[in-house]
Amino acid sequence: MGTLQTYPMGPLLSNTHMVHYSGMDNRIEPQYKLRMPAELRDKLKKAAKESHRSMNAEMVARLQESFEETTTRPVRDGDLDALLDLLQARAKEREK
Structure with missing residues (x-):
């Protein structure tokens, strides 16, 4: 489950997922789903x-x-x- 945090521009929700990359290094990298206000996304x-x-x-x-x-x-x-x-x-x- 994600954690909901409130910021001045509104709530942000993030989820963490571990992703396994097949290949020689066998890394595991976290991925985050992030919802943000459309205005902030446009600026980004x-x-x-x-x-x-x-x-x-x-x-x-x-x-x-x-x-x-x-x-x-x-x-x-x-x-x-x-x-x-x-x-x-x-x-x-x-x-x-």
């Missing part, structure tokens, strides 16, 4: 496309980044525009 899909990764690879990369000790990450499309918007808004606030 867009980010994966911009990073030239699968959605799974994008999720794994983002999770790994969240556990790294440093706070740096690669610059993504839209980051500079968002930063510029923030700086312009702050400059307008100071002018008042």
Whole structure:
């Protein structure tokens, strides 16, 4: 059974399944079924496309980044525009 957790964007449900890969290394890797709001999925899909990764690879990369000790990450499309918007808004606030 999955565990239901509530987050600001709504509930997420995840199930864990063990998958056995046939082959020389005989690895067993966990797989997770994850339900998420459509809006979040769309954002993830867009980010994966911009990073030239699968959605799974994008999720794994983002999770790994969240556990790294440093706070740096690669610059993504839209980051500079968002930063510029923030700086312009702050400059307008100071002018008042």
